Amino acid sequence: MQERYEPAAIEAEAQHYWDQQHSFEAKEDDSRAKYYCLCMFPYPSGRLHMGHVRNYTIGDALTRFMRMHGRNVLQPMGWDAFGLPAENAAIANGVPPAKWTFDNIAHMKAQFKSLGYGLDWKRELTTCRPEYYRWNQWLFLRMLEKGIAYRKTGVVNWDPVDKTVLANEQVIDGKGWRTGAIVEKREIPMYYLKITAYAEDLLDELSSMPDWPERVRVMQANWIGRSEGVRLGFPHNIGEGGVLWVFTTRADTIMGATFCAVAAEHPLAEFAAHDNPKLAAFIEDCKRGPALEAEMATQEKKGMATGLHVRHPVSGEPVPVWIGNYVLMSYGDGAVMGVPAHDERDFAFAKKYKLPIQPVIESQGRPYSLAAWEPWYSDHGRCVNSGPYDGFDYQAAVDAVARDLQAIGLGEKRTTWRLRDWGISRQRYWGCPIPIIHCRSCGAVPVPDEQLPVVLPTDLVPDGSGNPLLKDERFLNVKCPKCGADARRETDTMDTFVDSSWYFLRFACADNNQAMLDYRVQYWLPVDQYIGGIEHAILHLLYARFWTRFLREMGAVSFKEPFARLFTQGMVLNDVFFRKTDSGRVQYFNPVDVTVTADDNGKGSIAVLKADGKEVESGGVVTMSKSKNNGVDPQVLVDEFGADTARLFIMFAAPPEQTLEWSDEGVQGAFRFIKRLWKAVYDHVAQGPAAPLDRSALTEPQRALRRHSHQTLSKVTDDIGRRRTFNTAIAAVMELLNAVAKYPLTAAQDRSAVHEALEIAVLALSPIIPHVTHTLWRELGHGTALIDEPWRQIDTEALQSADVQIVVQVNGKLRAHITVAVDADDATVRAAALADANVQKFVGSSAVRKVIIVPGKLVNIVV
């Protein structure tokens, strides 16, 4: 065995071996339990980043762990290859998005291989290839047939200079990112998918998904946002007369309604603006407002009276109608009743516009003040000043209001959802074409199945001014499938979330060019373990759940939920360094170019730029990103220390579901540990083969080492298999290796116990650092490859111990440690605890009131 640890050579050798043996090519086998481990596929941005390394190392470790547990594993990989960055790169470099994308894929695939992931590349898929996206189109046509896909107008960001639609990301402070022009809003026809038809089921099923993180289920449930309430009608004589409908979850406060507020797009607002230019201007102002919900919610609450009045459905009193910039047309009926006494936003609105505030709910006897808002004003309570509803509690009042108003046609109980239908039309080139043909006489005509796929031209170069498909005559000009007349192809493409809503199914049968899915889906799906960033907790996962439901209705799959178990990993952070330039701009420096020196006692630090030796400011630790110039290139790490060190560091530095802070010293520590492991095996092997272990003739130190080895094995098995805490699994093996290093070798059996400890250490770490352990396993005398080794059985006999240490507390404070026999009864333990000298010091002459005994752990004496 070689004395030096040389990662480059052993990693190449191990990877070559797995390739040759086709170790990770998955085959359907009904006789074996499968394990489908899937990491969210990457966008081919150019290079892998540390977030990818973290994601894929977690998945790979689980895949290898389950493989050693006898499961028939599948771990595929693909490319989420449509999207905006390819168009941006095209604008910047004049290269077609297709070429840029495929070049990136080639580079990143090589990076994947250098990291040693056990991926089945035979099933690789790329969403920008027609073999894949034709099935987007095919299923979209099925959705059209079923009424799940439909056409309606929607609002987009319009850059009037570039004459192009902008993504929210491309709108900065209300201006176009390239032109700086004030962005307008435009209403255009678009396709929507009716995810709301599945809202109830998407919500209900969450409660039977115990293997999804609680926080993701809560976030999804809140996103879907089921609200039980009452739809109330305020009748009016405006125009031809009618009813203003509002939705409320607080029908019990109806007698406190002092105004109604409608969205700028509401018909009553438009009616009122008809002969009122000031109002029309205000509506325009609202419509120009922010597109993002976050900005919408933080903007100043503004309103304007329409001058119109509706009638209160109970009292018949006139109620003024206002336009409010905080009322969303997309939720409920686009109108709310204003109850300033019991809703914080309505209170602020009423204060600002001097609208009356009428308290109608009693709040635990505390006085209501019209001066300032108190949080408890919105509590449920008994109705007061409420005419027929005085004295009713919340539920009684809601029920009575709903019943009374239903009787006169002005109310009904109603369930409302926050979830909106999914608009999938994008006015962009680099996406999957929507398979529609526009004919002057037949309208929007679906492309017939036999004409699929509608192939996207791959040689266009967008220049930032509109979708290049609009100028591509070859693509545009078609015959109408219905009447045969000259017609024009739809140039909108699909949201890239469509591509990622079903790729996990396609991995089961990526080679099938006759059908979207086939029988193999039945074997591999659902995904046993899905792994990805927490930032996808809502949108991607919800869309995927929705698509799976539709496919189930089509008979293509037999399950509702595509991901049995979900793991959401945390983000990767790094230091950020910067200087403010004279012009007031911030210049960021990559941490690689900065030297941080600790001051004398190691407690503070100073950062200087290597280039000029002058100080830079530290901006703390933030998510790695291009904009902050604080990314670390995994390739540099792999080249310098090897893939195993990169993998070990990223799995050790933090629990996988939490954020991870980058640390160069931590990487050194991981490298050092692998070298120590290598050295420990080297030293052991150098002394020749160890004798087989004779369990019947062990000394106490040998028994202790064996106990430690099997405790470690037990902990690693549980940490990876159940808890997914790779960091504590690694720490446990480090402890075992420390014990081996200290273990004195005197008798022959000592080397046997050490041999076992080293085997367990190597085997337990192999899912995380597969290359070095591949070599070490052979060096430990095995003729077979570690990748094919089953996980080791825990020797429960080795775990046995005769006695156990127990903590003794007096009044909850630690006062002594005692050692008792494992099977000692409570009386014995109690007596031993009370007999301890230090315990006696604290008990003294006080009467013992109570003794709490936690078997095998602790005694607490209460005096």
Add this chain to the structure above:
RNA sequence: GCCCGAAUGGCGGAACUGGUAGACGCGCCGGACUCAAAAUCCGGUCACCUAAGACGUGGUGUGGGUUCGAUUCCCUCUUCGGGCACCA
């Protein structure tokens, strides 16, 4: 603004079901090896009290509560992070 998380030594983190706070690693301090440096190895390292031990005292973002016992459960606040529907 709304929804969801997180906060523990100089730093990353551990303590899994309410039961020994600080495992493991980094950094730092001391030592060995070396002409020297790097690498490696050994020892120490929460704060305070103390000449020095101690199963002395304090201590897990803030303030309160429940409990024999709280990093863990409940309430309040603060700060940071993720998401908010056209970034993926």
